[in-house]
Amino acid sequence: MAKQPMLKFVTVDRDMPEKRDASVRKEDFNEIYAEFAKAKAEEQASRCSQCGVPYCQSHCPLHNNIPDWLRLTATGRLEEAYKVSQATNTFPEICGRICPQDRLCEGNCVIEQSGHGTVTIGSVEKYITDTAWEEGWVQAISPAQERSESVGIIGAGPGGLAAADRLRRAGLQVTIYDRYDRAGGLLTYGIPGFKLEKDVVMRRNKLLEDGGVTFKMNCEVGKDISFADIRAAHDAVIIATGVYKSRDLQGPGAGAEGIVKAIDYLTASNRQDFGDTVAEIESGELNAEGKKVVVIGGGDTAMDCVRTAIRQGAESVKCLYRRDKANMPGSQRETQNAEEEGVEFVWLSAPKGFTGGDKVEGVMVQKMRLGQPDASGRQSPEVIEGADYVEDADLVIKALGFEPEDLPTLWEQPELEVTRWGTIKAQFTTGATDLDGVYAVGDIVRGASLVVWAIKDGRDCADAILEKLDARAAVAAE
Template sequence: MAERMLQFVSLPQEMPDKRAAAERRQDFGEIYRAFAVERAEQQASRCSQCGVPFCSVHCPLGNNIPDWLKLTAENRLEEAYQISSATNTFPEICGRICPQDRLCEGNCVIEKGFESVTIGAVEKFITETAFEKGWVQPRKPMRELPQSVGIVGAGPAGLAAAEQLRALGYQVHVYDRHDRIGGLMVYGIPSFKLEKHVLDRRHELMEEQGIVFHLSTPVGDGEGAVSLDTLRQKHETVFLATGVYRSREVQVPGAGLGGIVQAIDFLTASNKRGYHEDPGEEDAHLHARDKRVVVIGGGDTAMDCVRTSIRQGAKSVTCLYRRDRVNMPGSLQEVANAEEEGVEFAWLAAPEAFLGDGNVNGVRALKMRLSLPDATGRQSVEIVPESSFVLEADLVVKALGFDPENLPEQWGQPDLAVTKWGTLKVRPGAFETSLPGVFAGGDIVRGASLVVWAIRDGREAAAEMHQWMKAKTKAEQAVAAE
């Protein structure tokens, strides 16, 4: 064991310096400053190099975390980057937005007594150093293959599959309805968590690798769209990674009042302003300046909305969530950051009705209490009788999660099978859909989930598509030889 490891007994956990709440409320810059080399080495040296690395076990990508922590502690940063990027297509993104407190860091074996290793911060440090030093280069193929692949969706699953398949030599074309790559990462996640130059930088690398992007090109029957049948004729295989964008609704009286908006619309308008794009006069209602904002929901999207509202100059911001802090699905670190920035939380409360005449001016809510666990093992909630109260609101943002769009209907593909939840159905343990040669992965298969799971799906689907094309080529050659 290297002498410089196992320093958790003498070195306390330290995160990178965080910008003061008063400062970060004024802009959309990332809130954590970069590690200095010495501090990154020190924090990496806290790793216990345990025999069973639960950090890796609980990482969806199976990242070799103890290995690159050890290399970082020894100032062997280029090797650390090679190990990190071997299992993760986008370590610079995961280091920023993965909920490490629920994955790797939350399962670190020293976490109980000594606080976990700051894995996410070190991962970000390694990758940013690699970009700065010029170690990050596009993985150009050793040889070109004639088969082409069509990928629908430039989110994390689609991009991960594209990068893997292009590295193997396939001619890769990515189609996306948005004008930039990234999916929800570009327009759904605020810049204070993921600055957009990170995505722009990766876009340039992937184009250098030889991937062809067809942006502002939706799949379907509308103007400027390309049909799935056309893609199947043009490409050897197709990978569907469209994500899930249909916002869930809250069915209570007053839901049609003005000033009640969906989280995706609110965040998209904000991110477009960050690109110095004017969302248009019709989107002026999607700004929180001088408004009393109520956000409904308790996931990471809700945290993005409340923290965006603060930065837009809201008069007040309240998050309304029907469970308590312990049972919320979002990152507890995000909750802490939001509280520092001035967000109020109304725990154990759910909307009963929206109030107003034409435009919303309040949310009538009911207090809730936790009851027995439901079939999933999660505590159910029940209403506390005669407990209603009113929150004043000029803007209500619904952040209740996303469901899949009806792709078979939108695309005119009745043979494209879906599950009872509306997600695309794939073969058990695989990624091929009911349409031969059409594969799918990411949120459109597993439902709304984490970026890191989408990256894993994209990488694994690419491997399956590679084997499928090899088998098809071999079969065609055998027929030609007869």
């Protein structure tokens, strides 16, 4: 009888890939986790219980067939594992690196609930696809038949790229318009290399280009080309711009020099990581070297900022968050990584203003306590009177989240309907807006969310467009 390759969660402990020591990794922008070796990946995949109700799969936005590719990995059938993984996820090697698995698949693993430690799903997913690239199993798109219909996509982030991949595979002509010089959106310029090395994103971009997707970079809609012109040039248009408008801070001194936006800070650092000359880094404006840095916020963007500041050589890095550690929105794994690297978290603290006149010298901090739950169920922060103090700072980074830009005004499209939050009003299942042939996906519909949700939206929208174009072609053929 063949030896059972699965169900080893009782005898084999959970084991993550080796993490580089904090004293070493904080000196560079390389990814901090090593690759699984073949034997270790198979061992960890074998811990899957192959449960009857795979909560890991149901809690993945893409509903990835996780148990099946874990079984295939455990038995050494990696090419098949890659094909199963790729069937539902356009960018598995990216999701394996940056998805908050502790809140999604791994956080809902059945054996985790039974006290045996979750299967390391994200690390195995990354291993499968990295191996597929190395072995040449990842091939450029080659449609069985070319079609004449075309789709224009505004935004080269994960939602737009996922839609482009799916549409191009069906033979449609796809053009992506993006304001930046490199495709990838926040994957390229928002997420630091220590979480997602940039060659991982660039090789996906090249694969799409090799497969026939046309990229028009440094092209800002409403400035370099009008939305009306894009709409006239294509059978359908997908808006996948993301949300880039930073939430701001009020209070005395809020406009002082040295108070910067997280997106500007991270973009500058990522450009330098590409080898670009960045004037704001060289001038010190967006450089933490030798400075006392205070980051305001508790999400994943704040974690990216504090860990970037450490690598730039900051004298000290503190993160202010108005709730406690248990109630922060960012990944607990990223918080732990930041603490290991020397970041100090100042919980239950919120800014009320800034000192220093023209140039910031400190943050006026209000101490908080948690009161009654708000509408979302989270405890609301309340100010503790008389507990204010000043936190010294040479550089303050605002990581308070993002809001949508006013696209109807910027694009001179008042008929493009938006919600009261400024996001585009679109059907969640298809991305269809009230404008004929115009769709929207990702953060510009959901608000700031996860990369994996943008990928799902892009894929679902592509399928809806294909269905509509196929129906139109069938009618025309009658």
